[in-house]
Structure formats: C-alpha cells, structure tokens
Amino acid sequence: MLEGDNMYTCSKCQKKVRAEKRACFKRLPRILCFNTMRYTFNMVTMLKEKVNTHFSFPLRLDMSQYMEKNLMGPDKLKDDDEDDKMQILGEYEDNDSYDYELIGVTVHTGTADGGHYYSFIRDRYLFNDAEVKSFDPSQIAQECFGGEMTSKTYDSVTDKFMDFSFEKTNSAYMLFYERCSPRPEDEKKLDLVEQTIDQPKFNFELTKELEEWIWQDNTQFLQDKNILDHTYFG
Numbered sequence: 001m002l003e004g005d006n007m008y009t010c011s012k013c014q015k016k017v018r019a020e021k022r023a024c025f026k027r028l029p030r031i032l033c034f035n036t037m038r039y040t041f042n043m044v045t046m047l048k049e050k051v052n053t054h055f056s057f058p059l060r061l062d063m064s065q066y067m068e069k070n071l072m073g074p075d076k077l078k079d080d081d082e083d084d085k086m087q088i089l090g091e092y093e094d095n096d097s098y099d100y101e102l103i104g105v106t107v108h109t110g111t112a113d114g115g116h117y118y119s120f121i122r123d124r125y126l127f128n129d130a131e132v133k134s135f136d137p138s139q140i141a142q143e144c145f146g147g148e149m150t151s152k153t154y155d156s157v158t159d160k161f162m163d164f165s166f167e168k169t170n171s172a173y174m175l176f177y178e179r180c181s182p183r184p185e186d187e188k189k190l191d192l193v194e195q196t197i198d199q200p201k202f203n204f205e206l207t208k209e210l211e212e213w214i215w216q217d218n219t220q221f222l223q224d225k226n227i228l229d230h231t232y233f234g
Contacts, residue, residue, distance in 0.1 A: 024068045032063070032100055032177040038146075039112050048112040052167040054147030057102070059140070061177050064098035100177035105144050109170035117173070120144065146171030 001020055002008045008019035038051045064070055103122040109115050118128035120143065126135040146168050153164040206214075226232055 022071070024071050025063070025066055026068050028063055028067075028098065028179070030179050031103075032061075032175075034175040034177070036172050036175065038108065038171055038173055050108075050110070050112040050115075050169070052146050052169060052171060054145055055171065056141065056145050057172065057175055059102045059137075060180075061100040061102070062098055063100060067098060097179055097181045099180040101180050102175065103178045104176035105140070105172050106174035106176075107144055107170055108173040111169070115169070143170070144172040 001018065003018045007016040008021075009015070010017045034057075036055060036057075038055075040049050040051055041047075042049050101122075105120045106117055107120065108117055118126065120126055120135055120140065124135050124137060126133050148165050149168050150163050150165050152161045154160075155162045
C-alpha cells in the first residue's frame, strides 16, 4: 500500500492519493519457469552466500490468484482504453486454465562460489551428467527442499552415537511447471491427430516386380550407409 509519506501522485487529479501497488499476470505461458533465488550477498561479511534454508514447492500449482482478471475484475478495467480492455479479456478467454503441474527441477549442490547442477524430470528420472537413473517422486522434498538433515555421529567421550544436524547444500534452483489442460489451439491439433488415427488403413497388394525392387533398393541403401559411415573406416 502506498500511503502516508509514500502516497501516489495521481496523473489525472494531480493530488497525492492512497494506492495499491502489485504485480500480476495478464497471460500465462504453457511452461512456467521459476528461479528460487538461493543466493544472496552478505553486507556484513561482503561475501556471496548460498541460502540453504528449507523451501518447499507444490507438485501442482494454481496460478488463478495471481491473474489480473481475478485480482482486479473486468469492472475495474473500465478506465483503460477500450481496445486494450477487449484485448485483455480476450486473452483470458483463450487462456482460462491456471492449473500447472511440476515437470522438472534443477538442483544446485555446493556453495555460492562453486558447485554442481543436476535435474529431476517428471518422467521419474535423475539426470546427473552421464548418470541417468530412476527416481521416486515421493523423495522430491528430501532431494530438493533444502533445510537441515540429521546424521548419526559417534561420540568417543560418551561412547554413543549422537544426532548431528547440519544444513543441506543441495536444493532446488529452477522449477519448471507445465499447464495441465491443453489450450484451445492444442485441442484442435489433438482433434486433428485423433481424426487421422481414426481413418481406415489402406489395403493393397504389391506386385512381385515392385516388391523385388523395394527390397533391392533398401539393401543397396544399407550397404551405402555402412560404407559412408565414419566408424566403417575405423
């Protein structure tokens, strides 16, 4: 809220008025990318630091509460130019789905001065350079939320294993969300694909001569492919 000494100067009445300042979306893309901003600059030590505190994020995200249409309402757009207003409302009609699903996470492990990046993909795989292996989505919190973890450490004084807590250095750096339902133009493409699939297959018989020619042509192609391949000369 802009009020008190920080009031807004109205461009129409040229007076100081109370105003609300906020950021919102007019239109959303099919893929949303978020940066978790896990780096900061310490003004006391004058050094870059990585933020390792716990930060959770949902598997499904509802963006409707951040849309201009839902925050302001069409009636509050009446002061806008009429063409702009119709364009804004038209964008909402073409993009009325605000539900998104998490499809990927890029994780950074290390410090603000160096480290390593790897990714988790919705198809339940971990991509870490040359290592690609299956991943259980139920472990997303443990792998990507950061925060503290506890480990057992042997204490020679008490001759016991003690719980030792420390901050994780691995946490999500980039989040990727995809729209759950298809947009109208995508639905048209899906309908076209379905119509193509539903079309009957053509049934015809090859003549003996044509069948022999195709076989010889394919055989010659494979021979030429092997001869011209770089590994053949090796």
